[in-house]
Amino acid sequence: MADPTTPMQTPSRPRANNSGETSRGIATGKSATLEIGATPNSSDTDVLARAQAGDHQAFSQLYSLHKRRIYSLCLRMVGNVAEAEDLTQEAFLQLHRKISTFRGDSAFSTWLHRLAINVVLMQLRKKGLSLISLDEAMEPNPEEGPSRSFGAPDLALTGAIDRLALERAIADLPAGYRLIFILHDVEGFEHNEIASMLDCSLGNSKSQLHKARLKLRDALRAQGRQEAQP
Amino acid sequence: MNGDPGKMSCVEFQAQLSELIGSGEDPAAHPHVQGCARCSALLADLKTIAEAARQLFPSVEPPDEVWEHIESAIRREDKAPSKA
Numbered sequence: 282m283a284d285p286t287t288p289m290q291t292p293s294r295p296r297a298n299n300s301g302e303t304s305r306g307i308a309t310g311k312s313a314t315l316e317i318g319a320t321p322n323s324s325d326t327d328v329l330a331r332a333q334a335g336d337h338q339a340f341s342q343l344y345s346l347h348k349r350r351i352y353s354l355c356l357r358m359v360g361n362v363a364e365a366e367d368l369t370q371e372a373f374l375q376l377h378r379k380i381s382t383f384r385g386d387s388a389f390s391t392w393l394h395r396l397a398i399n400v401v402l403m404q405l406r407k408k409g410l411s412l413i414s415l416d417e418a419m420e421p422n423p424e425e426g427p428s429r430s431f432g433a434p435d436l437a438l439t440g441a442i443d444r445l446a447l448e449r450a451i452a453d454l455p456a457g458y459r460l461i462f463i464l465h466d467v468e469g470f471e472h473n474e475i476a477s478m479l480d481c482s483l484g485n486s487k488s489q490l491h492k493a494r495l496k497l498r499d500a501l502r503a504q505g506r507q508e509a510q511p
Numbered sequence: 512m513n514g515d516p517g518k519m520s521c522v523e524f525q526a527q528l529s530e531l532i533g534s535g536e537d538p539a540a541h542p543h544v545q546g547c548a549r550c551s552a553l554l555a556d557l558k559t560i561a562e563a564a565r566q567l568f569p570s571v572e573p574p575d576e577v578w579e580h581i582e583s584a585i586r587r588e589d590k591a592p593s594k595a
Contacts, residue, residue: 344578349570356571366577373581442563466564472533484530491529498556
């Protein structure tokens with residue numbers, strides 16, 4: 282049984298999204314009343330401890346708090362609504378089975394994301410993608426890496442990037458790059474949190490994110506050149 | 512590698528760029544960038560991409576059915592005899 286006094290650690294960088302809600306903030310589920318982006322308080326700790334003790338209502342509160350981010354991660358990784366729903370369901374079922382083993386060594390959100398990422402990677406492997414472990418996800422095929430071409434100023438991206446174009450480019454990234462880009466640049470996790478989730482070094486996390494951005498730049502510039510053709 | 516940051520080649524600068532960005536320093540202030548239009552354009556692009564990513568909706572609400580399925584599965588598992 283985990284120590285019930287273990288605080289539910291909070292993410293370090295709440296980010297406002299377009300709806301004005303923090304990406305690490307409250308979910309809009311039926312039973313959620315907590316705010317993860319806020320300073321940890323006794324009710325946060327209490328909900329986690331009660332869920333760990335088998336309290337179904339507390340578990341439903343945890344679901345409400347984390348469902349949006351886990352579902353969104355699944356959706357961005359697999360690009361299919363039905364599949365993302367199944368993966369979200371599987372991630373939270375695994376959470377229900379394993380929640381008593383959470384010891385508070387990392388933030389609960391980080392721990393849950395790691396669990397969900399493993400579920401997603403298993404699914405990608407089933408679909409025939411050559412992803413067997415997080416290590417492999419973090420080391421994409423060199424042929425899939427960004428080009429070494431240096432950006433000539435005349436080919437630079439313009440000030441604003443079309444949202445759909447960016448979504449498309451993200452979806453086309455190799456899974457390992459896509460995962461780290463989503464976790465850092467979209468969801469707002471810090472490198473130390475990502476390193477903990479993916480069990481990799483801080484340097485590896487920074488390096489993979491940089492490569493992901495370079496690859497996105499290649500893709501967006503290619504799209505721009507295509508659109509510029511008569 | 513060239514010891515003078517201002518005399519770095521683009522390859523040398525870009526080799527340390529991920530660490531530079533990850534450290535929280537402003538890479539645009541690096542002496543190499545001051546005199547290199549290509550690396551300056553690269554940094555501007557990377558900044559644009561990171562800023563655009565922040566404008567994407569980070570989260571989407573799953574349908575209520577997902578929780579209903581989870582609840583059903585939990586009930587089934589709770590009723591099933593333990594494998595231990």
